[in-house]
Amino acid sequence: MKDSSGPRIEILAIGAELLTPYYVDTNSLFLTKQLNRLGMRVVYKTVVGDDKEDLAACIRTARQRSDLIFAMGGLGPTQDDMTREVFADTLEKRLTFHPNLWKQIRLRFQKRGISISEVNRKQAFILEGAEALENPNGTAPGMWIQFDHKIWVLLPGPPRELEPMFVDNVLPRLTGMRRGYQAQTTLKITGLTESQTETDIADLYPGLGKDVRCTVLAAPGQIEIHLSAFSEHGEEEAERMLDQPTSALRSRLGLHVFTSEKETLEEVVGRRLHEQQSTLAVAESCTGGLLGHRITNVPGSSRYFLEGVQVYSNQAKIRLLNVSPALLERHGAVSAEVAACMAENVRKNSGADFGLGITGVAGPDGGTPGKPVGLVFISLASSERTQTEKNLFLGDRETIKRRATQKALDMLRLELREDNPGNPTP
Amino acid sequence: MKDSSGPRIEILAIGAELLTPYYVDTNSLFLTKQLNRLGMRVVYKTVVGDDKEDLAACIRTARQRSDLIFAMGGLGPTQDDMTREVFADTLEKRLTFHPNLWKQIRLRFQKRGISISEVNRKQAFILEGAEALENPNGTAPGMWIQFDHKIWVLLPGPPRELEPMFVDNVLPRLTGMRRGYQAQTTLKITGLTESQTETDIADLYPGLGKDVRCTVLAAPGQIEIHLSAFSEHGEEEAERMLDQPTSALRSRLGLHVFTSEKETLEEVVGRRLHEQQSTLAVAESCTGGLLGHRITNVPGSSRYFLEGVQVYSNQAKIRLLNVSPALLERHGAVSAEVAACMAENVRKNSGADFGLGITGVAGPDGGTPGKPVGLVFISLASSERTQTEKNLFLGDRETIKRRATQKALDMLRLELREDNPGNPTP
Numbered sequence: 001m002k003d004s005s006g007p008r009i010e011i012l013a014i015g016a017e018l019l020t021p022y023y024v025d026t027n028s029l030f031l032t033k034q035l036n037r038l039g040m041r042v043v044y045k046t047v048v049g050d051d052k053e054d055l056a057a058c059i060r061t062a063r064q065r066s067d068l069i070f071a072m073g074g075l076g077p078t079q080d081d082m083t084r085e086v087f088a089d090t091l092e093k094r095l096t097f098h099p100n101l102w103k104q105i106r107l108r109f110q111k112r113g114i115s116i117s118e119v120n121r122k123q124a125f126i127l128e129g130a131e132a133l134e135n136p137n138g139t140a141p142g143m144w145i146q147f148d149h150k151i152w153v154l155l156p157g158p159p160r161e162l163e164p165m166f167v168d169n170v171l172p173r174l175t176g177m178r179r180g181y182q183a184q185t186t187l188k189i190t191g192l193t194e195s196q197t198e199t200d201i202a203d204l205y206p207g208l209g210k211d212v213r214c215t216v217l218a219a220p221g222q223i224e225i226h227l228s229a230f231s232e233h234g235e236e237e238a239e240r241m242l243d244q245p246t247s248a249l250r251s252r253l254g255l256h257v258f259t260s261e262k263e264t265l266e267e268v269v270g271r272r273l274h275e276q277q278s279t280l281a282v283a284e285s286c287t288g289g290l291l292g293h294r295i296t297n298v299p300g301s302s303r304y305f306l307e308g309v310q311v312y313s314n315q316a317k318i319r320l321l322n323v324s325p326a327l328l329e330r331h332g333a334v335s336a337e338v339a340a341c342m343a344e345n346v347r348k349n350s351g352a353d354f355g356l357g358i359t360g361v362a363g364p365d366g367g368t369p370g371k372p373v374g375l376v377f378i379s380l381a382s383s384e385r386t387q388t389e390k391n392l393f394l395g396d397r398e399t400i401k402r403r404a405t406q407k408a409l410d411m412l413r414l415e416l417r418e419d420n421p422g423n424p425t426p
Numbered sequence: 427m428k429d430s431s432g433p434r435i436e437i438l439a440i441g442a443e444l445l446t447p448y449y450v451d452t453n454s455l456f457l458t459k460q461l462n463r464l465g466m467r468v469v470y471k472t473v474v475g476d477d478k479e480d481l482a483a484c485i486r487t488a489r490q491r492s493d494l495i496f497a498m499g500g501l502g503p504t505q506d507d508m509t510r511e512v513f514a515d516t517l518e519k520r521l522t523f524h525p526n527l528w529k530q531i532r533l534r535f536q537k538r539g540i541s542i543s544e545v546n547r548k549q550a551f552i553l554e555g556a557e558a559l560e561n562p563n564g565t566a567p568g569m570w571i572q573f574d575h576k577i578w579v580l581l582p583g584p585p586r587e588l589e590p591m592f593v594d595n596v597l598p599r600l601t602g603m604r605r606g607y608q609a610q611t612t613l614k615i616t617g618l619t620e621s622q623t624e625t626d627i628a629d630l631y632p633g634l635g636k637d638v639r640c641t642v643l644a645a646p647g648q649i650e651i652h653l654s655a656f657s658e659h660g661e662e663e664a665e666r667m668l669d670q671p672t673s674a675l676r677s678r679l680g681l682h683v684f685t686s687e688k689e690t691l692e693e694v695v696g697r698r699l700h701e702q703q704s705t706l707a708v709a710e711s712c713t714g715g716l717l718g719h720r721i722t723n724v725p726g727s728s729r730y731f732l733e734g735v736q737v738y739s740n741q742a743k744i745r746l747l748n749v750s751p752a753l754l755e756r757h758g759a760v761s762a763e764v765a766a767c768m769a770e771n772v773r774k775n776s777g778a779d780f781g782l783g784i785t786g787v788a789g790p791d792g793g794t795p796g797k798p799v800g801l802v803f804i805s806l807a808s809s810e811r812t813q814t815e816k817n818l819f820l821g822d823r824e825t826i827k828r829r830a831t832q833k834a835l836d837m838l839r840l841e842l843r844e845d846n847p848g849n850p851t852p
Contacts, residue, residue: 017641018471019458019467019468019469020458020641021455021456021458021459021462022455022641022643022652024451024455025450025451029447029448029450030447032445032446032447033447036446036447041445042445043445043474043475043477043480044472044473044474044484045444045445045471045472045473045474046471046472046473047472048469048471049469051469054469054470057491058470061487065483215446217448282736284715286722287719287722288715288718288719288722288723288727288731288734289714289715289716289717289718289719289720289721289722289734290715291715292715292718292736293713293714293716293718294715295714295715296713296714296715296736296788296827297714297823297824297827299789299790299791299823300791301714301738302738302739302792305714306739306741306742307735307737307738307739307741307742307746308714308715308735308736308738309733309735309746310708310715310718310722310733310734310735310736311733312718312722312727312728312731312732312733312734313728313732313733315732315733315776315777316732316733316776319775320733320746349745350741350742351741362722363725364725365725365726366728397723397725398723401723
């Protein structure tokens, strides 16, 4: 290894499909996350197709500039899979046949009742001096080879093979190279835009310290602040380094932070409904079922979610929710009055503790100067009261639907919070 | 340019955030798609952070092995943005100040009512000999520089700046390098697994010809076959080269092909409902609103989608759909009988032409030996008849929900097809 800042790591992804417009890389993100936890940083990522000379050139470049190289892909049985052979040629290592690997590969086929082809035999060849890395989820074994102060790790391309192989067979070999300890936390925020969030927290950045990193990621209706801290001395110190920044961010962003766990907004709401033994019913117009879909993505949601109605037509609003034709006539289907009526009546009809109602213009057509695309009324009804909010969401049809459901879930989250002054004292 | 197979193209992405576990690359996919249309292939993709020496090493490597290099990112005004300076150093070109660019940048700030910082001044510096590429969507101009038989194109990182700059200012400069013409088509398939599809079409591959490429992409309940043809002689010939393979695939895959256009399954179904002036209502149990959500993602869906009910609880099935308690008792909520009753009654209640009913076990809990996770009954009711299908879907909760809605939409698509023998003759 070159210097005290740890090995220079390169990720080399191999395969013609990686150079098409369809490929979305997830392997390198997975490896990066795993390596970062050991305090190791990736310096280069390279993608190359399945051309012998192009791959050989990448291997030579990696050999010059990197110390620890993870090569992924091209270990399969087909003609296009040439990683094994090109590495052997370029690194000047022979390929040797391992009868025990060949036996394992044949066993795997037998178990699945598939006849094995002789082309698979090449997967039992390993670079001279390399250790084979077992692949319980496929036929291609990985390889670990160390020489000339460099380490090369060859991994299969499919994520379902690469990920367990990395965790079980590569990570343990890397722990000796650990540069330190990384702790991570994520604050998930709703009800603020990305720029509002950035503005709110900008003055906290300088105080984070050089070993704490902050990354802000935005999605419609949701911002995530990823904090990571790095310590040479131990996991606990790294965790401790996050305490101050996390609580500073929390107190700055207040109720907008809905979790610092791996959970979604619908999971937070579901957990609280379940804890408080409350039930929910929803009435959706412009979101057309997305709210119900999100709520029922949570396993066990049948404990608190009773029913929903997608009242797309006025007739459906009248028949399924007893919205009066006069109300629809007077205020229009997209109005605070109709949203409130939808929330109240779906609650009453279903016998649920809470009712949510959404009505709006998702676009791209159907907007008018008075009721433009993105105008969405959202109402939350409980036994105590009905709150209705008028929103103007930006974005395309699906984004507006998403933002509307996010807002509806957030109104319910705030209503359900333990310190809600509106809640009855226990 | 090295040889007759066209320039060797490298995409170089620059920025520390690209080496974090959060980054998902879309720029390189965009560039690849655009370049492929000109018959140009990408040979290497490289990602590097914002370290001067690492970047300089990548520039030197690209200079050795590639002819046409697209560098993206690091053109912003901050200290971390060093692409301009490192390219100048490494390629031994001076940076020269362009007063007109500085004026444009200041104007942009003025228009938005923001005061400009002196740090932005560095964005008005351009490599000696380079042409500036206008950036109407940001402050960083791009650069095009050609020397020593190489072309370097520097582009801003944000997709909303890069994409229009590429289309408006880079593509026209590349057309002289066109190697040929690419035509593309996509067949979207449902009702077959990836391996069924592969098996069905395997013997067609050898007949595709060396200039026709076939890529199979799988998602839950849907397979896409991307075909592209390459001709040196013209767009029409490339299109023509796709005719035979496309019709061979179509006749092999039959009714499983639901479109060769850019449309989704819900758009195909929506188009047919609209053409046939038919209406639809849905009753969802385990999918919890996803079917309604997908149907209403299509703009204009209010013309044919009347309503939906998410009948999660038995009470809701009884009250909203008149499912009899005796039927629920006898067959259980997850049964062909209840699915049929849901489809028939949502159709009757709403007055729609078609009713879809879905009931099943989405998991991960709630399965029994008789009714395992993934068991889903789907029913389609029309004025003529009710068809019910029993399915056993694999995957996690969201995948099972997705597959169930895909199947429901597909049953309706097949029912609505013009040559459906069950349809009344026009």
